[in-house]
Amino acid sequence: MALACEKGFFCKTEVIEQCSYCGKHFCIRHGHRDKAVCKSPSCMRKYRHELAVVERFAYEDEKRALGFARNYARLCGKENCNHEFYLVCGRCEVQFCPTHISRHIFHFDIITIRGTTRVRDEINLCELCKPYLSDYKKDRYE
Ligand SMILES: [Zn+2]
Ligand SMILES: [Zn+2]
Ligand SMILES: [Zn+2]
Ligand SMILES: [Zn+2]
Numbered sequence: 001m002a003l004a005c006e007k008g009f010f011c012k013t014e015v016i017e018q019c020s021y022c023g024k025h026f027c028i029r030h031g032h033r034d035k036a037v038c039k040s041p042s043c044m045r046k047y048r049h050e051l052a053v054v055e056r057f058a059y060e061d062e063k064r065a066l067g068f069a070r071n072y073a074r075l076c077g078k079e080n081c082n083h084e085f086y087l088v089c090g091r092c093e094v095q096f097c098p099t100h101i102s103r104h105i106f107h108f109d110i111i112t113i114r115g116t117t118r119v120r121d122e123i124n125l126c127e128l129c130k131p132y133l134s135d136y137k138k139d140r141y142e
Contacts, residue, residue, distance in 0.1 A: 007027070011027060064092050071085055077089075078097070090124050092128065096126050100127060101126050104133055107121070
């Protein structure tokens with residue numbers, strides 16, 4: 001006997017896929033076939049978040065390739081900027097003029113079983129990489 005849909009009450013329609021988030025089997029009415037995801041709000045939210053992340057990475061890759069091409073011509077990595085490059089971004093490694101890169105000084109804790117050490121660090125980040133500064137500020141556990 002074919003598996004019955006696990007989504008929706010009393011739905012006994014034949015299963016087409018298994019949700020890649022919650023693992024439940026779903027029928028054509030209760031899910032999406034293109035990507036195995038059921039229609040529950042929490043799974044749809046995860047799916048949309050995943051899509052946004054993939055899109056963001058594709059966008060960053062594109063800007064990064066453009067930045068490297070511009071650096072090759074000795075120009076700042078930012079589109080339409082006519083300045084020469086000056087500093088390298090600590091995350092994407094594209095080089096930028098002082099207007100399009102900024103220096104960030106931050107502190108974080110290194111926590112070990114022996115105690116906590118406060119560390120001061122700094123990084124140059126371009127406009128595209130600036131949102132990731134919070135990742136660098138996170139405390140580290142060793
Ligand atoms: Zn699901
Ligand atoms: Zn169903
Ligand atoms: Zn960058
Ligand atoms: Zn620039």
